[in-house]
Amino acid sequence: MTSIHPHSKAKALKPGSRRPAKELCSECGLCDTYYIHYVKEACAFINQQIAELETIAHGKSRNLEDENDCYFGVHQEMMAARKKEPIEGAQWTGIVSSIACEMLDKGIVEGVVCVQNTKEDRFQPMPVIARTSEEVLAARVNKPTLSPNLSILEQIKESNLKRLLVIGVGCQIQALRTVEKELGLKKLYVLGTPCVDNVTREGLQKFLETTSQSPDTVVHYEFMQDFRVHFKHEDGSIEKVPFFGLKTNKLKDVFAPSCMSCFDYVNSLADLVVGYMGAEFGWQWIMVRNDKGKEMFxxxxxxxxTKPVISQGDRKQAVQQSIPAYDKGVTLPMWAAKLMGVVIERVGPKGLEYARFSIDSHFTRNYLYVKRNHPEKLDNHVPNYAKKIVSQYQLPDK
Ligand SMILES: Cc1cc2nc3c(=O)[nH]c(=O)nc-3n(C[C@H](O)[C@H](O)[C@H](O)COP(=O)(O)OP(=O)(O)OC[C@H]3O[C@@H](n4cnc5c(N)ncnc54)[C@H](O)[C@@H]3O)c2cc1C
Incomplete structure (x- = not known):
């Protein structure tokens, strides 16, 4: 296994000196390597080029007239799925880890780029190139923090790897797709997860301390399809906090500026995407984008x-109401938040409509963030599909 301790090089440098995207840097790791030379082309926050890269990766860009394409990107098929025998300690049932293990065990790839954690801290990401199933399994479960996965890029050429699987989130994959042809690989497979509202390690601490009753014992959490955050604790207990009870006023600055400016929630450029938000509660959501994705699946x-995805309810009013509420940092008292959680779970959006609810809420918030903080970037940085999605809502003028 080859491992990298995060940011070792970056720390020795003057702050910002190797971060051309400045405060919008998502710490994907590219700039910790000599591939920094490609940053102006590759960085998702400097050069938004999703449509062009979709055409290269999938043979076509998404069709904006097709609602599913517009929201979820190019795909051959999608479904709900869960492992018959879930992997203990995985984020969901461990479909991501299982695919990676199979690819190594069957000799389809020689290495897997994934994220373990440091010995000292279960949430501190440590990107590695795993060579065995054991090393892949040691990377299971989300590290809900910005992770410099691409900091291992130099080692790919050095270790003479020719067939590689990379697991990663959208901003990492966008940069990877741009430098893919420089890596000397014969075959690259990309297994993506959706990603939203990521944080620095310090930001994560603030989130846990503000939201959980026992921040030090949280081993894993997820913003679930039942409109609650589920915190799993060391003793196996699950603590549920309704979304509407989150202390928005305290959490407004917690998310990384890169994530507040991101419009690639669904990891448009991966061959195969494994998330949960387009599936019903308890199920994972799989999107096969191209033939390589099909082979992996x-x-x-x-x-x-597996079972087909469903789509129920109507998200639009809830999204429209959440725009000023988020802006004003409105936080409901816990009893009201719980009540609202129960009601919305019964009548609220489900399946693909839940995924659209989440995409709409984040894209409208992020559009306003970019407009207010980086107005000069707004037009080029927001992809056309996101402009179309945002245009369904009334946003404040300023
Ligand atoms: C930061 C983050 C936010 C997410 N947000 C959403 C969301 O809003 N909606 C949704 O549908 N799905 C989201 N996902 C995906 C979802 O939480 C699960 O990761 C996915 O369903 C796979 O579950 P699993 O049990 O198959 O994964 P596992 O088998 O447990 O494997 C998890 C994999 O994730 C990789 N990983 C862990 N942390 C990171 C990181 N910080 N950056 C890159 N890779 C990482 C590991 O290398 C590991 O291989 C998010 C994932 C991450 C990492």
Whole structure:
């Protein structure tokens, strides 16, 4: 296994000196390597080029007239899925880890770029190139923090790897796709997860301390489809906090500026995407974007149950109401938040409509963030599909 301790080089440098995206840097790791030379082209926050890269990766860009394409990106198929025998300690049922293990075990790839954690801190990301299933499994579960996955890029050429799987989130994959042809690989597979509202390690601490009753024992959390954040604690207990009870006024600055400016929630450029938000509660959500994705998915088909995705409810009013509420940092008292959680769980959006609810809420918030903080970037930085999604809502003028 080859591992990198995060930001070791960056720390020795003057702040910002190797971060051309400045405060919008998502710390994807590219700038910790000599591939920094490509940053102006590759960085998702300097040069938004999703449509062009979709065409290269998938043979076509998304069709904005097709609602599912517009929201979720190019795909051949999507479904709800879960492992028949979930992997203990995985974020969900461990479909991501299982695919990566199969690819190594079957010799389809020689290494897997994934994220373990440091010995001292379960949430401090440590990108590695895993060479065995054990090393892949040691990377299971989200590290809900910005992770410099691409800091391992130099080692790919040095270790003479020719067939590689990279697991990562949208901003990492966008930069990877741009430098892909420089890596000397014969075959690259990309397994993506959706990603939103990521934080620095310090930001995560603030989030946990503000939201959980026992921040030090949280081993894993997720913003679930039942409109609650589920915190899993060391003793196995689950603490549920309704979204509407989050202390928005205290949490407004917690998310990284890169994530407040991101419009690639669904990881448009991965071959295969494994998330949860387009599936019903308890299920994972799989999107096969291209033939490589199909090949990867086929490796675990016998290990999982699948069912078609559904779409129920109407998100639009809830999204429109949340825009001024978020802006003003409105926080409901806990009893009201719980009540609202129960009601919205019964009548609120489900399946793909829940995913659209989440995308709409984040894209409108992020559009306003870019407009207010980086107005000069607004037009080029916001992809056309996101402009179309945002245009369904009334936003404040300023
Ligand atoms: C920061 C983050 C935010 C997410 N937000 C959403 C969301 O809003 N909606 C949604 O549908 N899905 C989201 N996901 C995906 C979802 O939480 C699960 O990761 C996914 O369903 C896979 O579950 P699993 O059990 O198959 O994964 P596991 O088998 O547990 O594997 C998890 C994999 O994630 C990788 N990983 C962990 N942390 C990071 C990181 N910081 N950066 C890059 N890779 C990482 C690891 O290398 C590991 O291989 C998010 C994922 C991350 C990392």
């Amino acid at each position: 086929a490796l675990v088909e016998d290990q999982i149950n």
